[in-house]
Amino acid sequence: RDGDLVPALVIGSGYGGAVTALRLTQAGVPTAVVEMGRNWTTPGPDGDVFCDMHNPDGRSFWFRTETDQPLGYFSGGSTNKEIPSAAGVLDSERFAATRVYQGRGVGGGSLVNGGMAVTPKRDYFEEILPSVDADQMYRTFFPRANAALGVNRIDRVWFESADCYRYTRVSRRTAHDAGFDTVFVPNVYDFDYMKREAANQVPRSALATEVIYGNNHGKRTLDKTYLAAAAATGKLSISPLHTVTDVAPTRGGRYAVTMVRIDVDGTTLATKTVTADRVFFAAGSVGTSKLLVAMKAKGRLSDLPDDVGAGWGNNGNVMVGRAGWDLTGALQSCMPSMGIDNWSDSNGPVFAEIAPFPAGTETWINLYLAITKNPHRGTFRFNTTTGQVDLDWQASWTQPSIDAAKRVFDAINAKAGTIYRSDLFGVYKIWGDDFTYHPLGGCVLNEATDNYGRLPGYPGLYVVDGSLVPGSTGVNPFVTITALAERNVEHVIATDIGG
Numbered sequence: 044r045d046g047d048l049v050p051a052l053v054i055g056s057g058y059g060g061a062v063t064a065l066r067l068t069q070a071g072v073p074t075a076v077v078e079m080g081r082n083w084t085t086p087g088p089d090g091d092v093f094c095d096m097h098n099p100d101g102r103s104f105w106f107r108t109e110t111d112q113p114l115g116y117f118s119g120g121s122t123n124k125e126i127p128s129a130a131g132v133l134d135s136e137r138f139a140a141t142r143v144y145q146g147r148g149v150g151g152g153s154l155v156n157g158g159m160a161v162t163p164k165r166d167y168f169e170e171i172l173p174s175v176d177a178d179q180m181y182r183t184f185f186p187r188a189n190a191a192l193g194v195n196r197i198d199r200v201w202f203e204s205a206d207c208y209r210y211t212r213v214s215r216r217t218a219h220d221a222g223f224d225t226v227f228v229p230n231v232y233d234f235d236y237m238k239r240e241a242a243n244q245v246p247r248s249a250l251a252t253e254v255i256y257g258n259n260h261g262k263r264t265l266d267k268t269y270l271a272a273a274a275a276t277g278k279l280s281i282s283p284l285h286t287v288t289d290v291a292p293t294r295g296g297r298y299a300v301t302m303v304r305i306d307v308d309g310t311t312l313a314t315k316t317v318t319a320d321r322v323f324f325a326a327g328s329v330g331t332s333k334l335l336v337a338m339k340a341k342g343r344l345s346d347l348p349d350d351v352g353a354g355w356g357n358n359g360n361v362m363v364g365r366a367g368w369d370l371t372g373a374l375q376s377c378m379p380s381m382g383i384d385n386w387s388d389s390n391g392p393v394f395a396e397i398a399p400f401p402a403g404t405e406t407w408i409n410l411y412l413a414i415t416k417n418p419h420r421g422t423f424r425f426n427t428t429t430g431q432v433d434l435d436w437q438a439s440w441t442q443p444s445i446d447a448a449k450r451v452f453d454a455i456n457a458k459a460g461t462i463y464r465s466d467l468f469g470v471y472k473i474w475g476d477d478f479t480y481h482p483l484g485g486c487v488l489n490e491a492t493d494n495y496g497r498l499p500g501y502p503g504l505y506v507v508d509g510s511l512v513p514g515s516t517g518v519n520p521f522v523t524i525t526a527l528a529e530r531n532v533e534h535v536i537a538t539d540i541g542g
């Protein structure tokens with residue numbers, strides 16, 4: 044409520060926020076989480092909390108009148124549909140040269156992502172975050188994160204015959220034929236539930252085109268794992284549909300946090316200011332970076348280091364589709380289970396997730412989200428004319444990612460006698476290079492913050508989310524973000540809070 048005084052306030056309820064909320068509440072610290080999106084617990088008129096990909100409505104996108112799908116085209120035309128503008132679960136935030144997809148709601152990105160739970164390769168982790176003790180990460184914090192997230196592995200015998208993973212087996216075979224390795228990838232989607240979906244024993248979710256607009260069943264999202272455990276301590280409060288707009292120090296050594304409360308249609312209901320002893324920025328790479336850059340420019344937190352806003356990357360994301368000869372299946376699981384691992388290729392490392400194309404009909408399409416090692420880094424800057432924060436990123440900077448992915452998929456096409464689809468990301472556009480699912484950086488650990496996420500000059504301010512990771516982690520990022528938050532928050536509780 045307006046005027047409240049809270050010991051700890053967490054901005055955002057994705058991976059960084061959920062870890063922070065659980066560990067603080069377990070240490071006995073009453074914690075208030077502020078989340079701009081909805082609390083996704085109330086069913087819509089169709090009885091479901093979330094809509095599926097084929098029937099998008101106001102639950103799908105964050106305040107858009109038309110969907111803005113990552114694969115927005117098919118056979119020469121746009122596949123986007125008109126929708127009522129509302130506080131939907133998926134945001135495609137537009138900057139001058141890229142779109143950034145993010146989850147909106149209690150649980151952040153866990154609500155909309157593919158659930159792929161990948162621990163980064165140790166040598167690459169050591170390269171990107173040299174100030175972090177890798178032994179401790181791989182011994183303690185990665186296992187802790189995987190356990191708390193509910194990560195599980197697919198039954199490989201079932202996988203080999205499941206109709207819904209025919210697309211993955213086809214892509215595996217063509218990758219192997221061209222000399223590339225593949226690896227199974229763990230997931231937070233309950234694979235036992237998926238088996239029962241396939242056997243028609245339970246309502247379908249991953250097998251019913253549910254993923255980027257949320258899953259009604261089967262997925263261990265953060266509201267069911269970390270945040271549920273935090274709530275069970277009795278020390279957690281969550282305020283959904285509240286957007287933090289301002290953070291500034293008070294005379295008494297605390298922080299005044301201003302937020303706007305909206306309803307699902309976007310109408311402003313109230314503006315509140317809460318005072319907090321400690322504030323944890325967990326608004327995601329984009330949200331945290333934008334907030335801190337704006338606060339520095341507006342003089343609220345003017346002593347923040349110049350590194351705030353720098354070091355942003357898209358995890359080298361680029362998507363591509365191939366037109367294959369093999370049936371990939373009308374029924375496809377929306378939860379990927381395998382990647383093509385060509386990371387050791389020093390000419391252009393690639394880890395390519397074998398992605399579904401759940402059209403509900405046979406398309407012969409093989410789709411991939413390639414994660415590459417792209418050297419370019421963007422910077423968030425305050426625009427004094429518009430009063431907004433821009434992302435200084437150039438369209439041409441995705442070229443190294445395309446080059447690396449092209450080496451792999453040219454080889455696969457050559458061996459299989461297949462070609463690229465050029466109708467999925469635009470008209471005659473092969474590469475899906477103008478968006479990312481994996482924003483990282485903007486407030487990099489040990490550069491913009493100290494080695495545990497503390498913001499220099501402002502005791503009691505911490506960064507705990509994906510903005511700490513310097514633009515790349517070589518695999519899908521949420522396990523890295525979760526484990527790093529576990530490490531940092533444990534240290535902060537022990538040294539700053541005395542837990």
Ligand code: FAD
Binds near residue numbers: 508520
């Ligand atoms: P987030 O999870 O983004 O959480 C930030 C939260 O803060 C959000 O809920 C947001 O609404 C809230 N917020 C932002 N600004 C404010 C504000 N001013 N006030 C209040 N609240 C605010 N990663 C994987 O590892 N595996 C995958 O399979 C995978 N698939 C993906 C598929 C899609 C479609 C997308 C979009 C992402 C995917 N990701 C995947 C990426 C992963 O979800 C993100 O890396 C992860 O969610 C980032 O965690 P975070 O804690 O940094 O921030």
